[in-house]
Structure formats: C-alpha cells, structure tokens
Amino acid sequence: MNVAASKPHIKLGYVPTRRSIFSAPDAIKFRGLTAERLTELGVDFVDIDDVNEEGLLFDDSHIQPIVDKFRAAGVDGIMLCHANFGTEYLCARLAREMGLPVLLWGPRDERPEPDGTRLRDTQCGLFATGKVLRRFQVPFTYMTNCRLTDPEFERGVRDFLAVCNVVKTFRHTRILQMSTRPFDFWTTMVNEGELLEKFNIQLAPVPMTELIQAVRAAEADEAGLAETLAWIGEHMKIEITSEQTRTVAALANGMKALIDKYGCKAGAIQCWNALQDELGIMPCAANAILNEMGIPVVCETDIHGAISALMVEAAGMGETRSFFADWTVRHPDNENGELLQHCGPWPCSVACEMPRLTYPLAFDHPGALTAEAKHGELTLARFDGDNGEYSLLLGNARGIDGPKGMGTYLWIEVENLKRLEAKIVEGPYIHHVVGIHQNVVPVLYEACKYLGITPDFYDPIEEDVRAYLRGE
Incomplete structure (x- = not known):
C-alpha cells in the first residue's frame, strides 16, 4: 500500500x-x-x-x-x-x-x-x-x-508556485460525500448548488449503502487488505481485535476505491451513527490512513472542512500533512491556550508518538487513534460561508504542553484567544479547523485574491503578511 x-x-x-x-x-x-x-x-x-x-x-x-x-x-x-x-x-x-x-x-x-x-x-x-x-x-x-x-526572488517564485497550486486545486475540486450530514450537525450544512455556481466545487454524494458495499468488496480483496494491514501494524499500536483492525483496513480501502471511482480529491463522511450499526467501528483510523496519502477525509460530513483541508494541503506543496480538528476547550493554565482534538483521524506523521488504535473519547465503538501531535509552529485555517458570502479564517499558532488527552490532540497557543473565540462564534465559522505544521498563511492569503474569497485573520497580522510578500 x-x-x-x-x-x-x-x-x-x-x-x-x-x-x-x-x-x-x-x-x-x-x-x-x-x-x-x-x-x-x-x-x-x-x-x-x-x-x-x-x-x-x-x-x-x-x-x-x-x-x-x-x-x-x-x-x-x-x-x-x-x-x-x-x-x-x-x-x-x-x-x-x-x-x-x-x-x-x-x-x-x-x-x-x-x-x-x-x-x-x-x-x-x-x-x-x-x-x-x-x-x-x-x-x-x-x-x-x-x-x-x-x-526574495527564490522565495517569491516558490511561494507563487504554491499559490498556483492552491488555485488549481480549489478550481478543480470534487469531494466524495459519504452519506448525509449527521442530523445533529446543522453546523455542517452547505449549499451544494452555490459551491458549484461560485467556485466549480463539485460534490459526489453516495449513500451509506454504497459505502458499505465498497467495504465488503475491499474485504474480499485479500492482497489489498494484507497490504493495508501491514501498514497499520507498522504505524499504529493496535489495541483492538484483529477482526476490528481488518474492518478498519477494509474501510480505508473501500473509501479509496470510491474516491478513485468518482474522481474525487477528498472525502467527507457521516462518521456516526449509521456506520457503527453496519460495521461496528469508528472510521477515524481509516480516515487517518487516507489523510496520510494526502487525500483529506473529514468527519461529520463537513464539506467546507474538506475544502479547507485541500487548500491547506495545496499551500504546503505536499511537504507536510494537515489535520482536521475541533476547537474544544480552553487550556486550564494558559489564558491563550486551546485544545485542538478529534476522535482520531489525524495522519500518523503528525503525531509525536506512535498512535494507539483504540476506542474514542465519546463513543463505544473501536477504530479511533489516540496520540498527541507534534508541537511547533502551525497554520490554522477554515474555509466557510453563509448567506452567499465566503471567507477563509487563517492565522498562526504554536503547539504547547498541556494535560494528557484522548483521541488525536494538540494544545495550542494563539496571540489572543478571546478575539479568536469571538471570531468563530460570530461566524461564518464553526468548531472545525484544519492545521498544518508549516507557515502557509502568506500563500493562502495571496491565493484568496484569485478565488473570490475574503481572507480573514484572527490576529491582526495582515500587514506582517504583506511585508513578507514584499520581501521585507
């Protein structure tokens, strides 16, 4: 694999x-x-x-x-x-x-x-x-x-190539939508027609039954399954049964088959609860496998989240994998600290330790990863919109120490968390964000001018970004 x-x-x-x-x-x-x-x-x-x-x-x-x-x-x-x-x-x-x-x-x-x-x-x-x-x-x-x-010449040319990559990716995006959004997640509602009309972003919706059929077909492919299982054994500390691990591998292979079939660059999956009734696992670790391939698969059918991940991955020019996270709780000791966390879909290469293939924080089924992500400098970004207007929330953060967590997680620090908190609540953003261990803020900022998207900094750093782009 x-x-x-x-x-x-x-x-x-x-x-x-x-x-x-x-x-x-x-x-x-x-x-x-x-x-x-x-x-x-x-x-x-x-x-x-x-x-x-x-x-x-x-x-x-x-x-x-x-x-x-x-x-x-x-x-x-x-x-x-x-x-x-x-x-x-x-x-x-x-x-x-x-x-x-x-x-x-x-x-x-x-x-x-x-x-x-x-x-x-x-x-x-x-x-x-x-x-x-x-x-x-x-x-x-x-x-x-x-x-x-x-x-300035070399840096400017390389940054421009990355801008071109973001624009090329964004303008030719097709996302595999695996089932509907979970009923409770009105936040991940999107306007499919408007995404197509404004940006040429296409969705390829498939029902849960088609996803399950793809998983069953993957289970019958012993060679493909063995390859994925070998990769899991090399990169994850397995704490679930061999049969459950086999289902994780089959789900990863099934999703990849559908992504290839429909010509998609990313996926968004209804990760609970129908999937657990059918397969008995969470999809988090399977998502992580595809995320490691540079094929973002995001949770809770968050189409805007998948678009965010594609933009960030493109800005990074394939050098580093991105991760899809929740803004969750504030740091107990750092006034500008926050916990980025999700049930376990982050790529293994993001972690600072070997991820454990285990059970998630809030669900009773296995198939999630637990690992802390690497610290260091980060870019955080979120494409979102409502009422016909779209923008890209973006800025920098850094990984910091904090209490032990479950799932894939990272405590981060920003310049002013209260300002960021208000920005997310007042919208058009939600509790999901994409991070990457690179500073791609200038590239994303510059790409916005070609895409009809408003760049929206959560810290007042626009002049610093423009100074960087001027070569200062």
Missing part, C-alpha cells in the same frame, strides 16, 4: 516582455538570465522563445500564439518578466485571456550609464503594468523588484 502523498507539479508560463524605446539587447540578455535562474531553481516553465526571434512579448501579434502554446502545455500560472520597461497593455491582454494567477516581476535596474542614460527602466514599467492589470480587473501577485540572486 503506497501511503506516501504525491508531490504536486506546477507548470509556469514564462512571459518576458519589453518596450521598444528601451534597450532590446539588454532585454534579451535579461530574458535569458531569468530563464537560466528558473532552471537552476528547478521550476518547470514553458518559454515563448519560439514565438518570435527575441523570445519577448512586445507586439499584439504575439498574444494568440502565446495563449495557444500555454493552453496546449497546461500551464498553471504566468510570470510577466519585465526584461526592460515592458508593454503593459499587452501583459494585461494576455493575462485577461489566460485567466490564471499572474506573477508580476522585473529585475532590478543597474546603475545609470556615465552619460545618464538608462537601459531598462524596469521598475517604472512595473508601476505601469500594475495599474493596467487593475483596469483589466486581473488579480496579480507582485514580487518585489529585485536581483535574480536575491533571496
């Missing part, structure tokens, strides 16, 4: 541009230097060096060939490299036509010539293009005017 999550692959459309009144030879020089630097960084990009002799955008006739080439190659975002001043209206026309994330950048200008002449005036061109992109209503990401060797 291959549980390792696949690394995302993002392809960049590279568009160096110039304006005729500045040095064409110098623009050609810098279009080449920038391409070399992107290659050094391992960026997969599609060049326009065959569109004209210079490999530069500077005439209206260049736009359609570039569009055709980029679409054929399946690029995920475009980089407008101002090799000299650049032609702002051509950049805007191309960007509008492509409808993809846009990285606006130009190399820092050199010292003027002894006679006072300047070869490129790149910074001035960036000012012009930024304005015209706004006129065309094209959202864009600005990477500070820097040298190719500056650390």
